[in-house]
Amino acid sequence: MALPVQERWDLVDAIARKTVTAGIYRQNLGDVLGDLTVRPLTGIAVAVAVLYAFWSIFSSFAGTLVTDGFMVKAFDDYWLPWLQEVWPDPASIHYFLFVGDPLAENCFEAFGMLTSGLFVSIGVVLPAVLIFYLMMTILEDSGYLPRLAVLMDTVFHRIGLHGYAIVPTILGLGCNVPAVTATRVLETRKQRFIMMTLLAIFIPCGAQLGVMLEVIPDAVGWVMLFLLFGFGIFGFVLDRIIPGSNPEILIDVPPYHWPLWKNVAKKLVNRTKSFLKDAVPFVLFGVLAVNVLYLAGVIGALADLFEPLFVTWFGVPKETVGPLIAAFLRKDLAVAQLSAIAMTPYQMITAVVLVSIYFPCVATFVVMLREGWKELAAAVAVLAATVFVYGGLIHAVGILMGVA
Amino acid sequence: MTEPSKTLLMVGNPNVGKSALFNRLTGGDAVVSNYPGTTVDYTKGLLVVSGREYGVIDAPGTYSLEARDAAESVTVRLISENPGAAVLVILDATRVERGLYLALEVIERGRPAVIALNMIDAARDRRIVVDTHMLQKILGVPVVPTSAVTGEGVRDLAEMIRKAQKADIEKVRARADGRFNEPERSGGCAGCGLCGGC
Amino acid sequence: MNRNTSMVTLYIGLLGLVTLAFGLADILAWAGMIQSVSIGVLEIAGDDFFRWAWGGAVMVFGGLFMLGSLMSPGTMERSAKAILGAIMVWIIAGTDIFARLCESIPAGEEAPEFFNSVAGFIGGFAPPYSAAVLLLPFTLVIVYFLFNRKSDEA
Numbered sequence: 001m002a003l004p005v006q007e008r009w010d011l012v013d014a015i016a017r018k019t020v021t022a023g024i025y026r027q028n029l030g031d032v033l034g035d036l037t038v039r040p041l042t043g044i045a046v047a048v049a050v051l052y053a054f055w056s057i058f059s060s061f062a063g064t065l066v067t068d069g070f071m072v073k074a075f076d077d078y079w080l081p082w083l084q085e086v087w088p089d090p091a092s093i094h095y096f097l098f099v100g101d102p103l104a105e106n107c108f109e110a111f112g113m114l115t116s117g118l119f120v121s122i123g124v125v126l127p128a129v130l131i132f133y134l135m136m137t138i139l140e141d142s143g144y145l146p147r148l149a150v151l152m153d154t155v156f157h158r159i160g161l162h163g164y165a166i167v168p169t170i171l172g173l174g175c176n177v178p179a180v181t182a183t184r185v186l187e188t189r190k191q192r193f194i195m196m197t198l199l200a201i202f203i204p205c206g207a208q209l210g211v212m213l214e215v216i217p218d219a220v221g222w223v224m225l226f227l228l229f230g231f232g233i234f235g236f237v238l239d240r241i242i243p244g245s246n247p248e249i250l251i252d253v254p255p256y257h258w259p260l261w262k263n264v265a266k267k268l269v270n271r272t273k274s275f276l277k278d279a280v281p282f283v284l285f286g287v288l289a290v291n292v293l294y295l296a297g298v299i300g301a302l303a304d305l306f307e308p309l310f311v312t313w314f315g316v317p318k319e320t321v322g323p324l325i326a327a328f329l330r331k332d333l334a335v336a337q338l339s340a341i342a343m344t345p346y347q348m349i350t351a352v353v354l355v356s357i358y359f360p361c362v363a364t365f366v367v368m369l370r371e372g373w374k375e376l377a378a379a380v381a382v383l384a385a386t387v388f389v390y391g392g393l394i395h396a397v398g399i400l401m402g403v404a
Numbered sequence: 405m406t407e408p409s410k411t412l413l414m415v416g417n418p419n420v421g422k423s424a425l426f427n428r429l430t431g432g433d434a435v436v437s438n439y440p441g442t443t444v445d446y447t448k449g450l451l452v453v454s455g456r457e458y459g460v461i462d463a464p465g466t467y468s469l470e471a472r473d474a475a476e477s478v479t480v481r482l483i484s485e486n487p488g489a490a491v492l493v494i495l496d497a498t499r500v501e502r503g504l505y506l507a508l509e510v511i512e513r514g515r516p517a518v519i520a521l522n523m524i525d526a527a528r529d530r531r532i533v534v535d536t537h538m539l540q541k542i543l544g545v546p547v548v549p550t551s552a553v554t555g556e557g558v559r560d561l562a563e564m565i566r567k568a569q570k571a572d573i574e575k576v577r578a579r580a581d582g583r584f585n586e587p588e589r590s591g592g593c594a595g596c597g598l599c600g601g602c
Numbered sequence: 603m604n605r606n607t608s609m610v611t612l613y614i615g616l617l618g619l620v621t622l623a624f625g626l627a628d629i630l631a632w633a634g635m636i637q638s639v640s641i642g643v644l645e646i647a648g649d650d651f652f653r654w655a656w657g658g659a660v661m662v663f664g665g666l667f668m669l670g671s672l673m674s675p676g677t678m679e680r681s682a683k684a685i686l687g688a689i690m691v692w693i694i695a696g697t698d699i700f701a702r703l704c705e706s707i708p709a710g711e712e713a714p715e716f717f718n719s720v721a722g723f724i725g726g727f728a729p730p731y732s733a734a735v736l737l738l739p740f741t742l743v744i745v746y747f748l749f750n751r752k753s754d755e756a
Contacts, residue, residue: 002509002512002513003508003512003573008505008508008509008512009505011508011576011577011580012501012504012505012508013501014577014580014581015504015539015542015543015576015580016500016501016504018535018538018542018580018582019500019534019535019536019538019539019542020500020501020532020533020534020535021532021533021535022530022531022532022533023530023531023532023533024531025530025531025532027678029678029681029682029685029748032678032679032681032682033682033685033686035682036682036683036686042667042683042686045660045663045666045667045690046686048656048659048660048663049660049663049689049690049693050693052652052656052657052660052693052694052697053693053696053697055652056652056653056657056697056700056701057697057700060697060700060701060703060704060705061700061704064701064704064705065703065704065705065707065708068708068711069704069705069707069708069716070708070716072711073708073711073716074716137437140437140438140439140442141436141437141438142438143438143439145437145438145439146439146440164441167439167441181444181445182441182444183474184441184444184445184464184473184474184475184478185440185441185444185473185475186473186474187472187473192474221651221652252418252419252440254419254438254439254440255526256438257438259438260553263424263436266433267435267436270433270435
């Protein structure tokens with residue numbers, strides 16, 4: 001037997017009156033501080049500072065300390081020369097597939113499965129995702145995320161979403177796979193579709209951020225700016241053309257508390273494990289697949305085929321076709337590959353933005369499929385249009401600024 | 405097929421600590437965070453207590469059994485797919501009212517229920533006192549104060565699961581109005597649910 | 603007691619002004635409006651957008667919070683804003699120190715070893731410092747004031 005909603009609430013009140021007594025609660029300093037982080041004027045300043053801390057620690061740890069400090073030296077001075085020396089027959093196919101260029105002086109340029117593949121996954125991306133997940137876990141467990149959601153509510157309403165969309169967005173900066181599943185917290189199909197599409201197109205994952213930080217440190221800001229603008233512009237457009245509603249919600253803000261180190265450690269271990277298990281093989285396989293396609297002449301043929309589109313419309317060299325194929329497997333790999341192609345800085349920015357917005361990586365593709373094939377098909381259609389329009393737009397901006 | 409009575413479904417409002425409690429009960433590793441909507445899919449685990457085995461399901465948080473989004477509909481589906489399951493309703497002791505709404509919905513559906521009053525430590529810090537015995541008496545199902553963070557009360561909760569109790573909503577209403585002298589049950593108990601109705 | 607309170611107000615006000623000024627200097631140095639500064643132990647390089655423009659903005663917010671705390675109603679709100687201002691400085695100082703730590707542990711690209719020598723490691727922390735690092739000890743005084751006040755109330 002079910003009660004009508006109002007009667008049920010009356011009953012709740014009656015029970016609560018008999019069982020719950022709230023004592024006098026004195027607001028403490030922590031509460032007032034917490035309150036300051038959601039008030040727009042002070043909250044935005046705090047958000048700016050939090051983002052600063054996030055990126056600064058990320059780049060110091062992953063870039064300066066682990067990758068530049070140790071990994072580059074270990075891979076370029078020891079691993080690569082050793083492999084080049086002991087692997088037999090530099091002219092053979094297997095040398096090309098596994099070691100790559102016999103004359104390469106660093107692991108980015110060699111592009112063999114055991115050189116670039118291992119370097120990108122272990123040397124660059126692993127430290128990046130490790131520190132990224134550590135900081136994200138702290139953000140998650142402290143209770144800051146829902147506060148960020150409150151702050152961003154007005155902004156997200158402009159693009160057909162509400163503040164809670166910040167949760168999948170931030171998760172997506174780590175990895176798009178859990179982010180796509182997290183879109184379930186959004187109410188309507190319209191919201192979920194917009195969020196999933198924007199995630200797949202405009203949110204670079206932690207692995208990709210790590211590689212960008214390593215290979216194009218000066219251009220990361222520009223790439224992020226273009227992606228952010230794209231997120232806004234295309235969100236705005238999608239909101240206008242997709243039918244459906246965007247209901248207002250009340251965001252539940254939990255109290256702040258210190259993250260429990262046990263929980264942080266557990267999440268970190270689980271996420272790192274799944275990275276090693278799922279991502280590393282993909283990077284290695286990706287290098288192998290691209291090398292095979294290259295040998296088979298497929299990449300050369302595709303490059304010639306798409307030359308007009310790439311050179312005239314996007315303003316990037318036709319060689320970028322190769323990385324775009326790798327981008328389907330792993331975006332981090334694709335960015336690493338781009339870095340070995342000779343380009344002007346602006347072409348590099350354009351190419352990296354294209355790699356980001358172009359097709360979601362295969363893992364994201366699979367989870368999107370699980371959430372609904374119709375949505376996936378529509379998202380891919382939006383994506384194709386976006387790559388074409390936005391790629392041209394960036395080229396146009398470059399021409400206007402006189403840099404392309 | 406597992407025996408229907410041995411499935412335990414964990415439901416509750418978002419961010420009341422279901423997953424943390426689930427991890428405590430089953431030793432599993434469901435992802436726990438401090439924001440509503442962390443769990444968007446269910447996790448299964450196994451709890452063995454006093455020689456009994458329970459398949460425990462940690463469901464996504466929901467405010468009511470009328471689903472509002474895709475994560476909530478997972479929970480609603482889980483409830484209808486497991487008709488024989490006992491339901492562990494987890495309430496946030498600092499926000500009892502909204503949790504009670506969901507608990508009543510579960511009770512109205514005639515499900516054997518146990519209530520965990522989680523975050524009891526946070527409630528204490530905020531000087532909120534919940535009369536557990538009174539709540540138990542009114543609802544007619546076992547109520548156990550717990551804290552998934554510190555582990556307080558988790559043992560008691562595990563022991564209490566086998567006493568999951570169905571309750572009649574009309575009687576709950578009568579008791580909430582202060583009428584406790586309704587016809588007694590077979591064992592002559594007051595309907596506190598503590599004894600498991602035996 | 604009264605004299606004590608006005609001293610705290612004066613201190614936080616001055617610190618707020620200095621923080622604000624340094625924050626603006628960071629941004630101006632990045633924008634090229636002022637030459638990069640290196641006076642004694644202080645250095646404002648202004649060489650990249652992220653550290654100087656963005657980080658400078660965080661310093662500006664920190665200064666504004668401290669100044670804003672003086673105009674806020676209620677003890678609690680005042681303390682909270684002053685603390686938040688101090689936290690802003692800590693974020694910049696903390697990340698600066700962390701960056702130095704990360705630079706000092708490895709030996710550097712040219713050296714054959716992996717780890718830095720102890721002398722090299724310590725040398726990595728030599729002056730000059732950014733304004734935030736220099737302001738760090740002064741912001742800690744705010745925390746001292748607050749604890750002092752709490753024990754007064756108790």
